[in-house]
Amino acid sequence: MNLHFRFILLSALLCVFSVSRTKAQSIIFNTPPQGTLRTMAEWEEVQALVVTWRDYKATLAEIIRYAQEECQVIVHATNAATAQSELVNTYGVALGPNVTILSQPNNSLWIRDYGANSVYINGVDSLFLVDWRYNRPSRVQDDTIPRRYARELGLNLVQTTVEPNRVVHTGGNFMSDGFGTGFSSELILNENTNKTEAQIDQIHNSYMGLNRYIKMPVLPYDGINHIDMHMKLLDEETLLWAQYPQGVADGPQIEANLLYVLDNYMSVFGTPYKIVRVVAPPDYNNNGTPIYPNNGGDYRTFSNSVFVNKSVLLPVYEERYDTTAIRIYQENLPGYRIVPINCTNIIAASGAIHCITHSVGVNDPMLISHQKLNDTYDTENPYVVNALIRHRSGIQSAQVYYTTDTTAGFQSLNMTPVAGTDNWTAAIPAQPGNTDVYYYIQGNAESGKIQVRPITAPEGSLKFRVLDTGTVTSNGLPLVEQLLQAEVFPNPSHGITCVSLKSPNKMPVDIRIFDITGREVEALHKGFVAGGEQRYYLNTEAWNPGVYLVKIHTPFGDKVMKLMVR
Numbered sequence: 330m331n332l333h334f335r336f337i338l339l340s341a342l343l344c345v346f347s348v349s350r351t352k353a354q355s356i357i358f359n360t361p362p363q364g365t366l367r368t369m370a371e372w373e374e375v376q377a378l379v380v381t382w383r384d385y386k387a388t389l390a391e392i393i394r395y396a397q398e399e400c401q402v403i404v405h406a407t408n409a410a411t412a413q414s415e416l417v418n419t420y421g422v423a424l425g426p427n428v429t430i431l432s433q434p435n436n437s438l439w440i441r442d443y444g445a446n447s448v449y450i451n452g453v454d455s456l457f458l459v460d461w462r463y464n465r466p467s468r469v470q471d472d473t474i475p476r477r478y479a480r481e482l483g484l485n486l487v488q489t490t491v492e493p494n495r496v497v498h499t500g501g502n503f504m505s506d507g508f509g510t511g512f513s514s515e516l517i518l519n520e521n522t523n524k525t526e527a528q529i530d531q532i533h534n535s536y537m538g539l540n541r542y543i544k545m546p547v548l549p550y551d552g553i554n555h556i557d558m559h560m561k562l563l564d565e566e567t568l569l570w571a572q573y574p575q576g577v578a579d580g581p582q583i584e585a586n587l588l589y590v591l592d593n594y595m596s597v598f599g600t601p602y603k604i605v606r607v608v609a610p611p612d613y614n615n616n617g618t619p620i621y622p623n624n625g626g627d628y629r630t631f632s633n634s635v636f637v638n639k640s641v642l643l644p645v646y647e648e649r650y651d652t653t654a655i656r657i658y659q660e661n662l663p664g665y666r667i668v669p670i671n672c673t674n675i676i677a678a679s680g681a682i683h684c685i686t687h688s689v690g691v692n693d694p695m696l697i698s699h700q701k702l703n704d705t706y707d708t709e710n711p712y713v714v715n716a717l718i719r720h721r722s723g724i725q726s727a728q729v730y731y732t733t734d735t736t737a738g739f740q741s742l743n744m745t746p747v748a749g750t751d752n753w754t755a756a757i758p759a760q761p762g763n764t765d766v767y768y769y770i771q772g773n774a775e776s777g778k779i780q781v782r783p784i785t786a787p788e789g790s791l792k793f794r795v796l797d798t799g800t801v802t803s804n805g806l807p808l809v810e811q812l813l814q815a816e817v818f819p820n821p822s823h824g825i826t827c828v829s830l831k832s833p834n835k836m837p838v839d840i841r842i843f844d845i846t847g848r849e850v851e852a853l854h855k856g857f858v859a860g861g862e863q864r865y866y867l868n869t870e871a872w873n874p875g876v877y878l879v880k881i882h883t884p885f886g887d888k889v890m891k892l893m894v895r
Contacts, residue, residue, distance in 0.1 A: 355480040359491040362457065364450040366538030369690040370507030371636045372564060374784065375400050375447075377689040378637055379478050381471075382406035382415075382430075383438045385675040385685070390420035392642055392686060395668045397427040399638040403478050405433040405440075433477050436468035439680060441557070442499040443468070444687030445475035445486060448537050453696050454721040457485040458689070459536050461498035464520055482689060487536060494532050497521055501555035501684050506565050508597040508698070509540040514547045516554040543594055545586040548579040550622035557683045559583055561632040563605065563661055565698060566596035571609040571632055578609075578621040591884055592835050592857065598700040601837040601884045607631045607657050610650035633672075633681035634658070635688070639785050641665050644672035644681035664789010695720045695772050695780035702768075702793040704887075706847030706878065711756035712793070714768065716744070719751045722776035729755040730787065731768035739787060744770075762797040762847075796847075812836065813888060817879050821893035824870045828853060828879060831862045839882040840865060842892070845875055853879075869894045 378396045380389055382404050393416065396402050406412035409432040416422040437443075442465070445458035460475040479486040489496040497520045504512045511533060521529055526544075533539040547554040559571040559579065570587055573580030587604065596602050611619035612626030620626035631654040634643045641658055645651040651669060658667045672681040699716040714729045724746070730739035744753035753772075760766055769786035773779050783789050814831040828840060840853040850872070854865050869877075869892075877892040 355476075355483055356485050357476065357479075358485060358487045359489075359494070361487060361494075361535040362450055362455075364455075365452060366536070367449045367452045367507065367509070368459075368505040368511070368537045368539065369447040369449065369694075370505050370562065370565070371688065372562075372784070373507060373696075374691045374694055374780070375636075375638055375688040376691045377401040377403055377478070377482060378635075379403045379405070379440055379444060379474075379687050379689065380685060381433075381435050381438045381440045381474065382412040383435055385438065385678070386415060387420060388670060388672060388675050388682070389438065389685065390416055390422050391668075391670045392682065393424075393428060394420075394422045395640060395642060395670075396637045396686075397425050399640050401427045401429060403481060404428065404430045405435055405474055405477065406430055407434065408432055429481065431477060431481065433474060434470040435474060436471045437465075438685050439471075439501075440474065440687050441501050441684045442555075443471040443474060444500055445479065446500070446503070446505075446537065447688070447690035448487075449690070449694065451721075453694050453719045456690055456692050456694075457487055460486055460488045460490070461496050462488075462490045464497045464499045478689070484689070489532060489536055494536070496524075496529060496532050499555065500687060501553065501557045501680070504556060504560075504562050505537075505539075506562055506597060507696075508565060509538055510594075510597065511537070511539045511542045512556060512560070512562070513542070513544050514554045514556050515544050516547055517544060519547075519554075541594070543590060545589060546582060548582050548586075550579050551628060551679075553679050555684075557633050558628055558630050558679070559609070559632055561634065561683075564701075566598055566600065566700060567603045567605060567661065569605045569607055569632055569657075569661070571630060572606045573609050573621065578623040578626075580609075588834050588836070591837060596700075597698070600700070601839075604884045605657065605661055607654050608650060610646050610654075627676045628679055629676055630681060631657075633683040635683050635686045637688070639665060640668055642668045642670055642682050642686075644676070645669040646671070646673050646676070662783075662785075662789070663792070664783060664785025693721070693776075693778060695774055695778055697770055697772055697780060697782035699770055699782055699791075701791050702766075703882075704794045704796055706762075706796050706843045706880075707759065707849075708762050708795060708847050709759055711759055712766070713754060713756050714744075714770065715752060715754050716770045716772075716782070717751050718753050718770075718772040720772065720774035720776065720778060720780075722774050722778075724751075724753070724772055725775045726773045727753040728771045728773075729757065729768055730771065730790075731757045731766060733760060733764050733766055735767055735790070739767075739769075739790075760795045762795055764795040765792060766795065767792050812885055813838075813881070813883060815879075815881055815888050815890060817890050817892050820891075821895045822869045823895045824868060826867050826869050826892070828865045828867070828881075829862060830858050830865075830881070832858060832860055834860050836883055836885070841880050841882075842867065843878045843880060844873075845877070850877065 443463040445460040727744040744755040
């Protein structure tokens, strides 16, 4: 029987066996499967979180304590009985049926780096795991652990460990948007010097379905060069980045990397990435003076968190910084339970929660992707909600649920399929100004599976605001005020009018003009502005007299200016 056909057939059988809780056979392959491949994003539904019980056990115990409430937790330990006793008696973890402890030889607890990645054939079917060659060759036992939990879950394991497709890689230096884009530092190039970048990209395309692989220069003070120490994808279009005081430690290189991404890449939706900032908290020396990695401080990070279905496990260090980080996560991930776990000790080893966990996707995913609706001045036209919804059995129906008052419950709108695609659409009725609109999407598969986006809905829903057209707002980040100066003149205007932008760096902007009713009057510019001053011109001679709004959208936030036309 053809090897690839056997792989696909066995993968399909594994999904059935998993649902019945019957373990299936796991097979190891060194060649990639055929079909369209898709690497899972971290915010998708997971069936298991895997850890290794070794060192920093207080931190691991807290992870297990909370993760077992969301999914199966597979614990690899040198001795399973000893690990169970320590969890229960030393750390007071009440172990439920979701915890499986396996006796498995190991060298370290950094399972993010030596664990395997969840990949689907044809996007939402036939889950398998991809295991790179671990970049710590002396840790031979660690490199065998993916085989063990693949066998435990009945999943096939595909390895990039044999030439010509051998790749050395590490999970802390990889993130996926779930739609073919991967992110890494250039460590991936530095550890595979026997291959060209094109060859590395091709291997990741063949094994993981990556069609775009973004690689950024390594940071000078991050000794391990793993991107999870300073960034995280919160969804398909939102990047969380660490922010240092100006000119401190890795701050300059982080900013350069961010601008490189913004200058050269768009999100899967074809729009600029949205940026969320979170402060990189300082460490302290013996005198209590704040220090950073450039002068001996630990690499404290809030980006080294992990999604576990409806929870996010977040590393914390010091209350005055922790509370802000928790708020930022809550604001950007509505409805998620943000679980703070003290990582003051483990961060000294250059890792935190993301570094010591790895997730395994579900066998039967429903993929729902949606670009969140932005705040709007439009009080007349419905708000169109588009979503890509896929399940291997097909989608029977889909709904948008919306409300302007969460205490009053949600109203349902049936979505309409777009012929020839996996897209569905519906329109939320127009709302008056100064109204908050909450909404979420539900897909219903032919098999009976139901899934929502966000995964936390209805407790956590998406939100946009219908703005009062007389209000000047900034619904983004304060950083926009530092990075972009804007002026419109002459003001009042009647004829040729200039919108002037000044920025120290190149950045994407979208400049649109709205009248007082929220109707778009002119799309002035959409694209990149170079550093320095750029001017854009419009002619208001034929416009009706009155108040207009010049809205400048950037990844760092929005600027809105009033324009009077005589």
